[in-house]
Amino acid sequence: MTLEAIRYGTGSLQILNQLLLPHQTVYEEIRGVQAAYEAIKAMKVRGAPAIAIVGCLSLAVELRAGAGGDDPVTFIRESLCHLTSARPTAVNMGRAARELIEFAENESMEKNSEQLRESVIAWIEDMLQRDVNDNKKIGNYGAQHILSGVPRDSVSVLTHCNTGSLATAGYGTALGVVRSLHALGRLKRVYCTETRPYNQGSRLTAYEAVAEGIPATLITDSMAALTMREMAISAVVVGADRVVANGDTANKVGTYQLAIAAKHHGIPFYVAAPSTSCDLSLESGRDIIIEVRPPEELTSINGLPIAAPGIEVWNPAFDVTPHQLITGGIITELGVFLPSELQAALTGRLTAL
Numbered sequence: 001m002t003l004e005a006i007r008y009g010t011g012s013l014q015i016l017n018q019l020l021l022p023h024q025t026v027y028e029e030i031r032g033v034q035a036a037y038e039a040i041k042a043m044k045v046r047g048a049p050a051i052a053i054v055g056c057l058s059l060a061v062e063l064r065a066g067a068g069g070d071d072p073v074t075f076i077r078e079s080l081c082h083l084t085s086a087r088p089t090a091v092n093m094g095r096a097a098r099e100l101i102e103f104a105e106n107e108s109m110e111k112n113s114e115q116l117r118e119s120v121i122a123w124i125e126d127m128l129q130r131d132v133n134d135n136k137k138i139g140n141y142g143a144q145h146i147l148s149g150v151p152r153d154s155v156s157v158l159t160h161c162n163t164g165s166l167a168t169a170g171y172g173t174a175l176g177v178v179r180s181l182h183a184l185g186r187l188k189r190v191y192c193t194e195t196r197p198y199n200q201g202s203r204l205t206a207y208e209a210v211a212e213g214i215p216a217t218l219i220t221d222s223m224a225a226l227t228m229r230e231m232a233i234s235a236v237v238v239g240a241d242r243v244v245a246n247g248d249t250a251n252k253v254g255t256y257q258l259a260i261a262a263k264h265h266g267i268p269f270y271v272a273a274p275s276t277s278c279d280l281s282l283e284s285g286r287d288i289i290i291e292v293r294p295p296e297e298l299t300s301i302n303g304l305p306i307a308a309p310g311i312e313v314w315n316p317a318f319d320v321t322p323h324q325l326i327t328g329g330i331i332t333e334l335g336v337f338l339p340s341e342l343q344a345a346l347t348g349r350l351t352a353l
């Protein structure tokens with residue numbers, strides 16, 4: 001069974017409302033940029049790569065209907081800036097916006113409005129396939145790298161949040177590595193954290209694992225260190241929302257403590273992310289803007305209050321793992337790099353942000 005977070009046909013876009021998973025499978029029509037902005041903000045669609053793809057596809061839907069009239073470049077620029085502001089930590093939407101605006105500006109030198117719309121739509125539609133292809137490469141590189149440390153045995157890995165088909169155009173990043181290990185017949189088990197407060201692990205990663213027959217065990221976030229000690233974990237593999245020049249990595253809150261626990265237990269810690277999640281314009285993780293989300297995400301679950309009324313809440317959605325703790329490497333579609341190698345490996349391959 002293939003899970004589809006995004007359904008796109010010429011001029012029409014639907015997203016799977018991930019707030020309703022795993023109990024209901026409901027696809028919602030996204031008719032344009034504002035609807036995509038709201039869906040991203042509400043986390044109906046989430047995951048750094050999926051946010052960028054849905055944002056850009058919503059623009060394609062509007063362009064297909066002739067939006068922007070005689071000045072499509074202004075419409076494209078304003079729409080993309082708006083979409084980028086929905087969730088600030090993940091870099092993928094900002095990067096896609098930057099590249100697309102530059103592309104549209106260049107195209108506008110030679111093309112009329114109609115032709116420009118067509119070429120921008122083609123650029124956007126290509127994102128879906130590019131993302132899946134990149135994720136398959138990440139899966140393969142990551143699996144080979146992990147297995148190079150354990151030549152014969154099957155491995156157990158631990159992952160955090162959801163980085164699978166639901167967070168990308170398909171296959172996934174960290175969960176793509178897990179998929180590749182499973183496809184090679186070398187995955188003993190994946191341990192997935194619940195991932196409070198939004199439960200992307202228990203609702204989404206667990207859902208993908210069950211749907212695809214991947215051997216998986218759910219743990220609460222607070223069981224991670226114990227699991228590392230007791231369950232012969234060979235690697236911790238997580239995704240990323242932004243990897244900066246020195247390798248510091250912003251990812252779903254809780255990642256940092258996993259990296260500390262992995263270091264204590266001598267377990268290699270990997271970040272799996274496409275190069276589009278890397279941001280060489282920032283030198284260190286201190287410069288990353290961390291999204292702080294509403295208190296209700298902690299004080300209730302599905303609208304049911306679970307905390308003492310009146311308690312103050314701090315709800316940062318992401319944390320930054322220092323590069324020194326990323327001991328396994330950063331797995332990209334171009335290969336696996338130590339944090340110290342990343343900048344040189346990507347220089348010249350990424351557009352400046």
Ligand SMILES: CSC[C@@H](O)[C@@H](O)C(=O)COP(=O)(O)O
Pocket residue numbers: 046047048049160161162163164167168173200238239240241251252317
């Ligand atoms: C594949 S995106 C990186 C993930 O590890 C993770 O941080 C993520 O899914 C993003 O979180 P979310 O807040 O659900 O959009």
